[in-house]
Amino acid sequence: MHLQTLTVDIGGSGIKVMVLDAAGNPVVDRDRRETPQPAKPEAVIDVVLQLAADKTFDRVSVGFPGVIKQGVTMTAANLDLDWIGFDLADTLSHRLGKPVRVINDADMQGLGAVSGQGVELVITLGTGLGSALFLNGVLIPNLELGHHEFRKGQTYEEQLGRAALDRDGKKKWNDRLLKAIASLQNLFNYDTLYIGGGNTKHIMVELPANVRVVPNVSGLLGGIALWRD
Structure with missing residues (x-):
């Protein structure tokens, strides 16, 4: 059928x-x-x-x-x-x-992006910050990473959400994104990080080799x- x-x-x-x-x-x-x-x-x-x-x-x-x-x-x-x-x-x-x-x-978004190989982390940059974790293609559900503390007493979402981008500008937002990527690599030891969401169009920095931007359609x-x- x-x-x-x-x-x-x-x-x-x-x-x-x-x-x-x-x-x-x-x-x-x-x-x-x-x-x-x-x-x-x-x-x-x-x-x-x-x-x-x-x-x-x-x-x-x-x-x-x-x-x-x-x-x-x-x-x-x-x-x-x-x-x-x-x-x-x-x-x-x-x-x-x-x-x-x-x-x-x-x-x-992760189900539309991951390869199914190893530890794969997905974050989405939009109004807020979404997240998903996969192990060999199997979803570990309800990972609400965005609401966990990141730096300066603020959460990942407070530092990388749309309001922060509008308030603080692209340069600071991009600097924070690199800091977040380093933090998440140490936390999850992922094989690949996928970044999706509407605000990926504002990424202006060079990303690590194991980080990929995925299209919104994912x-x-x-x-x-x-x-x-």
């Missing part, structure tokens, strides 16, 4: 969708809308429904910026407190009439992996 998958990437600034074929190849171009403000569940779901309205698909994969447990959003630091404890998978499944699986957005392409049993 050649099932088509609608993949949804919910972010603090934008909501993106794409339809993938059974092999994980895009069937249509990526579609995007601004994330509504405030980003409450009903408002975000309405945007997803609008983006899905003209597309043909059999199932849905969703990347969400927070901890996910059995389709329920447990945290949502960059959206709205109303998301805490919200059953996104069940609600969206009822609204779309299709089966839905939900995963952390950085986890989904956050959608990883959606096919949610249905591999």
Whole structure:
């Protein structure tokens, strides 16, 4: 059976969708809308429904910026407190009439990027800072690295999120990124670090040989992996 998958990437600034074929190849171009403000569940779901309205698909994969447990959003630091404890998978499944699986957005980005060899770490640079860890291609879920202390009493997200980039400028932000990469290498001893997210376009420094910038579309392409049993 050649099932088509609608993949949804919910972010603090934008909501993106794409339809993938059974092999994980895009069937249509990526579609995007601004994330509504405030980003409450009903408002975000309405945007997803609008983006899905003209597309043909059999199932849905969703990347969400927070901890996910059995389709329920447990945290949502960059959206709205109303998301805490919200059953996104069940609600969206009822609204779309299709089966839905939900995963952390950085986890989904990683599933679309990693090679499956050794220890692989993924960070996403956007409104906040997402993270995902893989061992030989197996996901270790719900790694919320962004909220851990990094330097000067601030978290990785406070030093590398969009607000810090806008406030402190690209040079300081890039300097901090290199410091973060060195810290993460010492912490995880990873084989490869993948950096994704919309703010990768602001990276101006030379990165270590085992660090790779991955395209934003990886956050959608990883959606096919949610249905591999």
